[in-house]
Amino acid sequence: MIVILNNGGQYVHRIQRSLKYLDVPAKIIPNSTTLEEIIADSEIKGIILSGGPDITKATNCENIALNSELPVLGICLGHQLISKAYGGEVSRADSEEYASIKIYVKEENDLFNGVPSEFTAWASHMDEVKVIPDCFEVLAYSDICGIESIKHKEKSIYGVQFHPEVSHTEYGDVILKNFCKKCGFEFEE
Incomplete structure (x- = not known):
């Protein structure tokens, strides 16, 4: 099962539904849930x-981003929280994004495996990661946001500023499936 910490975003239920379409069990839980409560469920x-x-x-x-040994994916605010937790900088975006944007994948990697180097994604945010922590690398960017996706260099911790769970994002299901594979789920190809 994948747990989705609910930070009050408008697309939280879309994340759960997108995972359901992949036959991955998922549950939305309050963001007040502790890491200890999460890992108590095997x-x-x-x-x-x-x-x-x-x-x-x-x-x-x-705290969960810093201390979890389980794979973590941050979406939008979740992406920003991961960066902030590790010492990155988050602030107001130079240009707020509420539209379809072109994402550019820097190089092939496990989160974007099977995704072309350019694709369209849905963005909906006012803040963004401005500086990533030293232990992260940038996986993707857009013309108006230089840090659209990050990955921890040693742990299975990922962040995406855009929304892979909405239908406007091309290959969003592939990105979510790739994360689920990091969690140990298997899929027929």
Whole structure:
């Protein structure tokens, strides 16, 4: 099972539904849930930190990003929380994104395996990661956001600023499937 920490974003249920379409069991839980509560459930194989409107209300997400041994994917605000937890900088975007944008994948990697080097994604945010922590690398960027996706250099921790769970994002299902594979789920190809 994948747990989705609910940070109050408008697409939280879309994340759960997208995983359901992949036949991956998922459950939405409050962002006040502790890492200890999560790892006490042996069925949980991965964690998604959802988007949301307010970084100050994302209760336990930074602690989970720092201390989880389970794979973690941050989407939108979740991406920002991961970066902030490890010492990155998050601030107001130069240009707010509420539209389809072109994403450029820097090089083939496990999160974007099977995804072309350019694809269209849905963005909906006012803040963005400005500087990544030293232990992360940039996986993808757009013309208006230089850090659209990151990956921890040693752990299975990923972040995407855009929304792979919405239908406007090409290959969003592939990106989510790739994360689920990191969590130990297998798929017929």
